[in-house]
Amino acid sequence: MSEPRLESYLQGRWAVGTQKGSPLVNPATEEVIAWTDTSGLDIGGALEFARVRGGQNLRDLSFKERGKLLGSMREALHGAREALIDSAMLNGGCTRGDAKFDVDGAIGTLAAYAELGESLGDVDVLLDGEGVQLGRSPKFWGQHVYLPRRGVAVLINAFNFPAWGFAEKAACAILAGMPVVTKPASATSHTAHLLTKVLVDANVLPEGVMSLICGAPGELLERLASQDVLAFTGSAVTGRRLRQHPVVVEKSVPVNVEADSLNAAVLGPDAELGSDLMQLFLRDVVTDMTQKTGQKCTAIRRIFVPAATCDGVIEALKERLAEIVVGNPAQKEVRMGPLATQQQLADVKEGTRRLREESEVMFGGADQPVKAVGVAEGTGYFFPITLLKSRDSAKSALVHQHEVFGPVATIVPYDGTADQASELVARGGGSLVSSIFTDDKKFLKQAMMGMAPYNGRLYLGSGKILDHTFGPGTVLPQSTHGGPGRAGGGEELGGIRGVQHFMQRTSLQGYRPLIEKITT
Secondary structure, X not given: OOOOEEOEEEOOEEEOOOOOOEEEEEOOOOEEEEEEOOOOOOHHHHHHHHHHHHHHHHHOOOHHHHHHHHHHHHHHXXXXXXXXXXXXXXXXXXXXXXXXXXXXXXXXXXXXXXXXXXXXXXXXXXXXXXXXXXXXXXXXXXXXXXXXXXXOEEEEOOOOOOOHHHHHHHHXXXXXXXXXXXXXXXXXXXXXXXXXXXXXXXXXXXXXXXXXXXXXXXXXXXXXXXXXXXXXXXXXXXXXXXXXXXXXXXXXXXXXXXXXXXXXXXXXXXXXXXXXXXXXXXXXXXXXXXXXXXXXXXXXXXXXXXXXXXXXXXXXXXXXXXXXXXXXXXXXXXXXOOOOOHHHHHHHHHHHHHHOOOEEEEEOOOOOOOOOEXXXXXXXXXXXXEEEEEOOOOOOOHHHOOOOOOOEEEEEEEOOOHHHHHHXXXXXXXXXXXXXXXXXXXXHHHHHHHHHHHEEXXXXXXXXXXXXXXXXXXXXXXXXXXXXXXXXXXXXXXXXXXXXXXXXXXEEEEXXXXXXXXXX
């Protein structure tokens, strides 16, 4: 076995399992590049070491000082940016642009929370709103505060964003005063392993603050305690299993879930072909279908287009999609790579087959051969960009129930009213983000009111922001990332809101001058 074995970082040292483990592959060439294994590792001991040593080391610091730690993490990762990008291209099937999206997202998130820590200052108590007089006398006072929990933040990350997925959880937890144990998806853990090695070698974090489980989780869930926090990104099915785990239920372990989501894009009836508004819509839809090969939890899956303009929109999308070069990300001209794993390819094939039971193929389709640049025919986990159209918008059900986690989206014609658009969006059962593309204020207000209860975030696409927006698929640290229902019911990021998930809110009641003295 000539490929390297990726070690875990536990109890302040690197360790490797006792067995051969599982292979990591280059999804474009199917070549094995490394192995992961955690057999024989002391997961319980690692959690306790982090709770005791790492927790105390963080609680001894103020928010400002913890923010400086995040700033040092950002600097270390920025210094290793090219190596991290190369790793994401090798193990994740990412184009260079997609790899930068992940790595730069991680660096930017750490920077944002470093600034937040600086703004909070040299304090170690976070106030929750203003205090309140509790009785007749102003001397008897109440104040809600947030304080660090005495456990560890266990971060279970998805395969598609090994860098950004780590940073958006770790930044909040570390600023809150909780050490982190991160468990990346094994299949794409090459980048997470390298990221951890960069931070360890740079010696930017106190002992026990960061740990890495590189491979199977072992007894991770069984060793959770009531002061721990479990943060998960992945499928809705796995999220439900985590919430129902006996230890999680018995010890009331807080769980924050960011799950898969049938995100929607609604095109308003005022959008005309050739307008800035239409250009924004087309650009954002094509980006979300093809960026990371459609393997984004925020990607657009359902496209609601007024029936009157549907044919023109389809032709415009087909024209743009035909320009996307698919192949080995190592080739400069390639704009979309393969799916991340063989299982992902099988799932996308099956999911597309199911959607076709009630839709027609407008572009691509699984029965079309993939002309992948830079790889031998039949090699790699490639799937064609596929645009579908519902046969009957009123009766379509699968498009609102089944997410295909790949370069696949379905157009659903609607009557052009905000009420019907909102009703169709709601059929998805809850989303991370949905988009409304319109410059019509009345339509926008009605659609917003109808769609907001079913979404964690609404992206309001206007022709006025054509050159000023990152698009709906970009998760920004200043805004919450999560959604109701199917999307997991959790929230990440959102500035200080993300930090509060890793803290205990406690109500203090007593003598006002004394409360104010100990909380400032």
